[in-house]
Amino acid sequence: xxxxxxxxxxxxxxxxxxPEKATLYxxxxxxxxxxxxxxxSLAVQTFLRMCGLPVQVSCCANAEYMSPSGKVPFIHVGxxxxxxxxxxxxxxxxxxxxxxxxxxxxxxxxxxxxxxxVNNMLLTAELYIQWCDDYTATEISRPRYSSPxxxxxxxxxxxxxxxxxxxxxxxxxxxxxxxEQVYEDVSQCCQALSQRLGTQPYFFNKQPTELDALVFxxxxxxxxxxxxxxxxAEKVKSYTNLLSFCHRVEQTYFKEHDGESQSGSxxxxxxxxx
Amino acid sequence: MLSGGRANAVHAHTNMAEPMELLxxxxxWDLPSVHTDSLIVLAYAKFSGAKLAVKSIDWTWRTITASxxxxxxxxxxxxxxxxxxxxxxxxRFNADYELTAKQGADTMAYIALLEEKLRPALLHxxxxxxxxxxNLTRPWFTSHSPFPLNFFVPGRQASLALSRILLTKAESxxxxxxxxxxxxxSEAKECLxxxxxxxxxxxxxxxxxxxxxxxFVFGHIAPLIKAPLPSGQLxxxxxxxxxxxxxxxxxxxxxxxxxxxxxxxxxx
Numbered sequence: 001x002x003x004x005x006x007x008x009x010x011x012x013x014x015x016x017x018x019p020e021k022a023t024l025y026x027x028x029x030x031x032x033x034x035x036x037x038x039x040x041s042l043a044v045q046t047f048l049r050m051c052g053l054p055v056q057v058s059c060c061a062n063a064e065y066m067s068p069s070g071k072v073p074f075i076h077v078g079x080x081x082x083x084x085x086x087x088x089x090x091x092x093x094x095x096x097x098x099x100x101x102x103x104x105x106x107x108x109x110x111x112x113x114x115x116x117x118v119n120n121m122l123l124t125a126e127l128y129i130q131w132c133d134d135y136t137a138t139e140i141s142r143p144r145y146s147s148p149x150x151x152x153x154x155x156x157x158x159x160x161x162x163x164x165x166x167x168x169x170x171x172x173x174x175x176x177x178x179x180e181q182v183y184e185d186v187s188q189c190c191q192a193l194s195q196r197l198g199t200q201p202y203f204f205n206k207q208p209t210e211l212d213a214l215v216f217x218x219x220x221x222x223x224x225x226x227x228x229x230x231x232x233a234e235k236v237k238s239y240t241n242l243l244s245f246c247h248r249v250e251q252t253y254f255k256e257h258d259g260e261s262q263s264g265s266x267x268x269x270x271x272x273x274x
Numbered sequence: 275m276l277s278g279g280r281a282n283a284v285h286a287h288t289n290m291a292e293p294m295e296l297l298x299x300x301x302x303w304d305l306p307s308v309h310t311d312s313l314i315v316l317a318y319a320k321f322s323g324a325k326l327a328v329k330s331i332d333w334t335w336r337t338i339t340a341s342x343x344x345x346x347x348x349x350x351x352x353x354x355x356x357x358x359x360x361x362x363x364x365x366r367f368n369a370d371y372e373l374t375a376k377q378g379a380d381t382m383a384y385i386a387l388l389e390e391k392l393r394p395a396l397l398h399x400x401x402x403x404x405x406x407x408x409n410l411t412r413p414w415f416t417s418h419s420p421f422p423l424n425f426f427v428p429g430r431q432a433s434l435a436l437s438r439i440l441l442t443k444a445e446s447x448x449x450x451x452x453x454x455x456x457x458x459x460s461e462a463k464e465c466l467x468x469x470x471x472x473x474x475x476x477x478x479x480x481x482x483x484x485x486x487x488x489x490f491v492f493g494h495i496a497p498l499i500k501a502p503l504p505s506g507q508l509x510x511x512x513x514x515x516x517x518x519x520x521x522x523x524x525x526x527x528x529x530x531x532x533x534x535x536x537x538x539x540x541x542x
Contacts, residue, residue: 109468113383120386171434171441173354192379 011094016078018095022055024048025063026073031147032061034140035225036126041073043085043217048075049253050208051097061148089210100209107204111211114196114203118211121189122218124174125182129232131165133179136228187235190219194239201248208249215242216249293327297344300330300418303500306530308414310396312343314355314493320529321484324367332418337427355493356385359486370485377480381487384472384479387465388494394439395462395508396494398455401435405505463511466495470515477524484525496522 026041027033033041041057048055055075060066067074067083074083082091092098100111130141145161146154169175174182193215202208203215219242223233237243296319298312306328307313319326326345331337345352345361352361363370370378400411407428415428436451443454469491478484479491495512499522503509512518 105471106474109472110380110383112468113380113387116390117383117386120390168441171438188382192382195375195379196383198376 016095018053018097019078020054022053022075022077023058024055024073024075025058025060025066027063028059028061028148032144033059034130034144035221035227036123036130037072038225039123039126039218039221040071040085041217042221043214044073044075044088046216046249046253047085047089047099047210047213048092050099050213051092053092053097085210085214099207099213100204102207103204103209111204111209114193114211115214117189117192118214118218121185122222124169124172125186125189125232126218126222127165128169128174128177128182129179129227131162132169132175137162139228183231183235186232187238190236190239190242194242197241197245199241202245212245212249216246220246220250293325294345294347296326296328297331297336297340297346298328298342300332302414303497303502304526305496305500308497308501309342310393310493310497311355312493313496314489315343315345315358317484317492317525317529318359318362318369318486318489319367321486321489322362322367322369324362324365333420335420335423337415337419338423338430355490359489369483369489372483373480373485381485384469384487385490387468388490391461391465392494394443394458396498397435397439398458399498399503399506399508400501401432402439402451403505406503407432409504410501459508462508466508466512466515466518470518473517473521475517477521488521488525491518492522492525496526 024041024044027037029038045055045057063072063074064070066081068081069083069087071084074081075088077091080091082088100108103111129136131137142158142162146158149157166175177185197203202212204211219236222236223243223246225233227233296312296315298307298316299309301307305313306316307330316326316328318324331340331342336342341353343353343355343358345358352358362368370381373381399406401407412428412432415431416424419427439454439458440451443458473479476482478488480487495518498506498509498512499519501509
């Protein structure tokens, strides 16, 4: 969206209160959704729960194509459609709910920097492992991504997506990396997050912010998703304060709903945290 | 300026067999190099006391064959600023040893912020914006490349820059570079504001001695401050952030005056 259009949409957004029938769209949970999309979707769901805004999760095979930016998840609120965590946070801020207003300027800078770190390292690593590692791509990513479609469309779409992701990795210089280097990068990122979190309950001490939602989304998904091997999950598990952070957020925001954990259970995932 | 610990590290290595050799783009506009990644490595080397034999690749065939910056030492080659900095740290040239664990984590986060938010706009300003490219960047790189590479080098860099911007920042409705421009410039201005807030009134980002984060920030903003850009909305924005300009000039004055003075003598 151009800047003028964004400003216009924010003004309209501010006028209406949060409706009861807000919906979040993501790809099919059982068969289609991949690690990176699942992480982004969980991050948005966590953020909305932290703000206390109710939303229904709707799974559609063509969620990616319905989205205005081509990325999932996206939310449909009133008559507006907003995708990805960044714009959703802005949109919700325009409606008057914000988790980070109480931070001062330096803390806001830190929060944005850490969110970029997660996007830059964790999300890129997830995409790399899913699409640039041949074994994972063949065994998991391509079959899952194309499962709702029939032949030959499933092959075409899967290869097209793989080609797109590999082009992007090439452009940012990740195509020369080996899988070990990517795991090492994930480990360093988790180390940085672990050191920043320290012994605090949330990243900015007592109250959760969008950074907590984003980190929870990624880490929980990594811990509960079955890939070809467990190395990624092992890297995260070695940081105990991150594990207890995930437990805490899961207990606080996801276990209140009639005993069932809505956040991660699917055949692809191993259910709730070990 | 060097504290006791770092001086010891330098002494331990003054009897190395051969000095470390760095390949990078040459300098201009009062800077030791016009290339961001090369500047990062040069600045870090100065901060940590590493002695590097700097070889510029201008006017050689390496302008098209080498991926710059490149560090050579005793047979091994390291590229990419982050890898080179890691290598220097392993050789005990460490500008970050006084940082706490949390500050180390902050360093990683701010570097990610720079890469995501500021780098696309820098690439655009120098390589995609038509006025700047035609009047400044292309002539400079053409005049610093040997014949016949001068026909290829700038064009190749420009298309790499454009594809990087489009692949990382352009999402489906924004397939056109002009629509992406607004977004990347506003993100870059926000990033510069955040850096300015974080720096505050201090000389460097973590107290009184420069660290790797200072090297990264310097590498990104120095060309933007010093280059004589014909069309520079980002440059104008940066010039309003006085503490960042001051930061850049301080580093140039304290760590690069020999180089700058030498160059003035060469051209003078």
